[in-house]
Amino acid sequence: MRFLHTADWHIGKKLHGYDLWSEQEDAFRQILTLAQQEKVDAIVLAGDIYDRALPNERAVATVNQMLQEINLTAHLPLLAISGNHDSAIRLETGSPWFAATDFYLHTKLSQAFTPIELADTQFFLLPYFEPFAARQYFADDKLRTIAQAMPSIVAAMQKQFKPDKKHVLVAHFFAAGSQQSDSETKVTVGGLDAVPTDSLAAFDYVALGHLHNETALHTERIKYSGSPLKFSVSEAQQQKGVWLVDTEPFHAVFLPLTPLRDVVELTASFAELIDPAYYAQVQRDSYLAINLTDTKVIPNVMQELRKIYPNILNLTRKNGREATAAPTIQVQVRSPLVLLDDFFQETTEQKLTQQQQKWAATALKDAQKEGE
Amino acid sequence: MRFLHTADWHIGKKLHGYDLWSEQEDAFRQILTLAQQEKVDAIVLAGDIYDRALPNERAVATVNQMLQEINLTAHLPLLAISGNHDSAIRLETGSPWFAATDFYLHTKLSQAFTPIELADTQFFLLPYFEPFAARQYFADDKLRTIAQAMPSIVAAMQKQFKPDKKHVLVAHFFAAGSQQSDSETKVTVGGLDAVPTDSLAAFDYVALGHLHNETALHTERIKYSGSPLKFSVSEAQQQKGVWLVDTEPFHAVFLPLTPLRDVVELTASFAELIDPAYYAQVQRDSYLAINLTDTKVIPNVMQELRKIYPNILNLTRKNGREATAAPTIQVQVRSPLVLLDDFFQETTEQKLTQQQQKWAATALKDAQKEGE
Structure with a gap:
């Protein structure tokens, strides 16, 4: 079994007010081309297909077109889940009809325990879920976080394991470190508590969505694909791409994507x-x-x-103001001229010259007059 | 061919602030039961499935469930179009997969010219469209209204007519009277200009949505099904239901629905x-x-x-204020006491007694004092 692992498309997302329609369309086209060139048996899409629960009509039309191209035009099986940015209910629309063409879109926790069998692999599609859904499903009031729910979820999945098959989990949550590492497991990202990676050891591969950086985890078989595009300046240094995964023998290689505009x-x-x-x-x-x-x-x-x-x-x-750690508490007791001098120093790393101080004093006096 | 003609479900609609979930669910169940009892070959749903372009999650989940029950559980072919209340783009989601199980959902004008052939009948599914879509499709800048576009649309459909088949149009617009009747064709309802019924004569049956009253047209073969429920007080006297239509020999009978709450x-x-x-x-x-x-x-x-x-x-x-036609222009020049007397007369059909006039005068004086 060979599949391509992608996630976090966030269709409809804007970058500092700029629409990314053409960038997202271009990244999609690269992903589809890679899938076809590499002759994959399926594409795995691990959640956050949309950027928001209530996407606008253009985002809906874009996603509809993309999913149709993968599954109905290119005839590629598609294994997808809803992420925390998606509305599970809206995304579910049409999904009971999709399975006929090997497009499996799981949006409810209860669907995660019916594996999708393709070739040598059982795929368990675990959509993003709220802890209350796990409490309800397992009738266990102690499950207060996603991390707490995962042992029950993995155990329920393991009951469905066929020993002669590979087992792949597709999920959308924050996974980090190991159970032993306090510093990592206590971190939360996007409001999700961290699932320790060693609780996912039962699977041959875990295809994750949620974090946008493919290097977020340093594990051989538990991976974030990251987003196909850089969605913030903080991601400027990241290489975006998709994982190409072979199940037998196991092999995962990261295929980079080239952004239309970086x-x-x-x-x-x-x-x-x-x-x-x-x-x-x-x-x-x-x-x-x-x-x-x-x-x-x-x-x-x-x-x-x-x-x-x-x-x-x-x-x-x-050398902007962000760089300084000057205690803001003192601001109130300083005169405007002193404040101006401070600001000038912070910004330019130079003190006001005597001439500049004179100009400033005159300007401040004039401003005060106008104020009165 | 035997089919059931319904329309204007408006799932998610409220009636004076009251949710209608259970009423809509109940009406749906009656429609599905009738379809099964009457052994129809298909259900026709002529637009306005949702009440609004941006339905809430409960409405989405409700419609998803209903369409699934008709087509996937009861295995009934379903022929549907978008109405002016639906977002064509949102409603389209999943539709390329639906046709595999004889669920045809047309949301674009261009889809109307590919007939759906079921048994002895060609169905032309014409979704609600804006005149600009017709101008674009026919490259004809003169098509400024839906009525103006219909001759071109019908002509294009007729080119697809198989002479040995029956021809049914499913559409969502305001149809009225005949081309000769000026008084009717100039009327508009819901912003749609009236399509004259004689422009639809080519069809064996026209299954319409848009008007909520099944008696809106007095034509044998061009009919509104009306909504399954009363959606306003003005509809209190209407009998709601669905049309059961046989194509050969032609026969249409109105099957009433019993509202859960009238x-x-x-x-x-x-x-x-x-x-x-x-x-x-x-x-x-x-x-x-x-x-x-x-x-x-x-x-x-x-x-x-x-x-x-x-x-x-x-x-x-x-005898409320609505009943009166008193010219409001005079209000400004009347004293509060005279206005009160007028109001009392309008409401009660009696004049103020002398005692009542005294009370009113005192109360008005007190009110004026407080005002100052």
Whole structure:
């Protein structure tokens, strides 16, 4: 059995106000092409298909088209679950009809215990669930977190294990470290408590969704695919892609995706940024987080930079206010002129000159007059 | 070919703030039972499945369950279109998979020209469409209304007619009168211009949705099924139901549905309404529009009546303000006392007595004092 593991498509997501329709369409096309080139037997989609429970019509039309292309046009089996960003109820629409063409979309906890058998493998599709659903399903009031519910869930799945088959879990939650590592298991991400990876040891492979970074876990057989696109500046350094998994012999290889427009951090001065020699080296239509090294005020800086770089996400100063740890409690007792001097120092790493101080004092006096 | 024609389910609709989940579930169950008892070959659902473009999760779960029961559990072919209340894009979800089990759900104008052939009949499923879609489809900028688009649409359908088959149109629009009747064709309902019924003469039967009253048209072969439930007080006198249609020989019979809770208008005095001898005759949990014949003020009237009648939609006075045609322009120049006298007359059909006038004058004087 060979399958492709992807997750966290977040169709409809915006990046700092920019629509990502063409980027998401392009990433989808790469995934489908890879699946066909690598002759996979199925695509696994581990939740957060939509970015929100109530997607807009364009997102609905986009997802409908993508799932149709995979399953009805390319005739690829598709194994999918709902994530915490999806509305399980809305996503469920149509799913009882999908199984006829080997498209399995599980949105309810109760569906997780009926394995989908394809070739040599039993797939257990565990959608994102709230702890109350586990309490109800197992009639066990002690299951207060997803981590607490997992032993019961894995045990129930193991009862369905056929010994001559491989066993793959598809799930959407925060998995971390081992049960022994207090520092990791107590962390929560996105409101989900961490499931210790050693509680998932029964499976030949665990295809996870939820974290957007494929390197989030350092385990051979429990993996996040990560998102197909960078969805924030903090992901600028990540390589996005999908896992290509073979069950026999077990082998997992990460196949990178090339973004239509990348998310890039640039640190440079204004003079550099507007220098053709500099920007010839830069993919100018990338989504840019620009870190300006200048100390002086630059009039209309954003407007000027956008003439060259159309997709600027944000603009920060290398020595911006974020960098300082000055205790804000003192602000109240300082005079406006002292505050201005502090601000100038924080921003430019220079003190106000005597001339600048004079200008500032005059300006503050005028401002006060107008205030009165 | 025998089919059942229904429409305008409006799942998720509220009646004066009351949820109708159990009424809609009950009506659905009656429709499904009738379809099975009458051994129909298909159910036709002519649009407005949902009440709104963005239905809530409970409405989505309800519709999903109903469609599944018809098509996957009862194995009945289902021929459905989107109405003006549905979001065509959202409703489309899953539809490419549905056809495998004879569930045809058309949401785009372009789909209307591929007939669905079941037994001796070609069904043309024409979803609700905006005139711009017809302009685009026919590349004809003159098609400014649905009525203007229909001749082109019918002509395109006729090209697909097999002469040895019956031809049924399923559509969702406002149809009325004949082309000759100016008074009717100029009327619009729900923002849709009227399609003249004689433009639909090519079909053996036209199964319409949009108007909630099955008697809206007086044509033998062009019919509204009406909604399965009364959705407003103005529909209190209507008999709701579905059409049972045979194509050969042609026969259409209206099968009534019995509402779980009816919508009823009551005209009575407060004394009558609270008299056990009176309300023993009334289905007390009906949705009631009560027309009170009393002329006197009754303290806490709604609260008192709700003890007996839990589902009151509204309470009006037989001689309420709605009944009067007094020119409101004169209001400004009348004194408060004269206005009060007018109001009292309108409401009670009696003039204020001298004593009442004195009380009113004193009360108005006090009110004016407080105002100052």
